[in-house]
Amino acid sequence: MDILHYTFFQHALIGSLLTAITCGIVGTYIVARRLVFISGGITHASFGGLGLGFYLGTNPIVMALLFSILSAFGVEWVSKTQQVREDSAIAGVWSLGMALGVIFIFLTPGYAPNLNAYLFGNILTITTTDLVWISALAGVLILLFSCFIREITYVAFDRDFAITQNLPVRIIEYVMMTLIAVTIVLSIRLVGIMLLMSLLTLPQITVNIFTSNFRKIIWGSIIVGFLGCIAGLILSYLFNVPSGAFIILVLVVFFLSAKAIKGLFHR
Structure with a gap:
């Protein structure tokens, strides 16, 4: 338990909770609208x-944020107005981003620092600035979700119905795409x-095994995500492996366990 006295581990715990909250909320919208491929x-x-951030010597997170928002808007605009299939637009943006990233990193003098932390994650390196953002x-x-949960739920589950209710569907979609990009x-x-x-x-899909209620999925996803982050964080510290891999493994175990429990109750 001495590890709890270290500032970097305290930051990691706070970052885990905040990330679980943001990913729990946004991820529920993603799953409900079937936007997993877009994410x-x-x-x-x-x-x-x-x-590009490494190449220009600027903050790579800021440049990644700009790329993500432009990519999200680009997919929405191309798929809705240019008669291009959404999955095709996503594949193009996916490939273009990876290709440009490889080119810029290759052209960057020297070695791109902390590249593995961005590719595979390591919450033990999270900073105070990251926590503030x-x-x-x-x-x-x-x-946003406290004030407009009804409108967001309508758009997530049935876009056509939301249009018939005179809701600002396009605005909600673009705002949510922006928030998805920022969360990512x-x-x-x-x-x-x-x-x-x-x-x-x-x-989200773990909680969805037991309920289809939008609000309950949000709350359950936050709890499951936070527990997964804590377990993954402890395992990554013990085995000196990037936290991202262990977090995902723990979440997979949670999902399989939930499926097994659900199966037992239906026998």
Whole structure:
């Protein structure tokens, strides 16, 4: 328990809770709207921003954020107005972001520092600045979903019905795509680009085994995500392995356990 006295571990615990909140809220919308593939596309497109940030010598997270938001808007715009299939647009953005990231990192003089932390995640390296940004995001999400949960739920489950209710569907979609992009970039330090899509979906589908209520899935996802982060964090400290891999493994165990428990009750 002496590890709890270290500042970096305290930051990791706070970051785990805040990330569980943001990913729990946004991930529930992603799963309900079946946007898992889009989240994967945005996640990998952010790699282009990271590479550009390293190449220009600027903050790679800021550049990744710009790339992610532009990618999210690009997918929405192309799929809705240019008669291009959504999955095709996502595949293009996914490939372009990864290709640009590789090119920029290759052209960067020397070795790109902390690249593994962005690819595979290591929450033990999270800083106070990271906590401030993700705290602000968590606050925005909580406020937004508290005030507009009904409208967001309508858009997530039935877009056509939301239109018939005269809801600002396009505005809600673009706002949520922006928040998805921001959540993805600010969560990269936790599990990394390669595994982030799982953190946005595994807690949700685990809770969805027991309930289909939108609010309950949000709350359950936050709890499951936080427990997974804590368990993964402890295992990563004990085995000196990036936290992202252990977090995802724990969440997979939670999902399989939930499926097994559900199966027992239905026998």
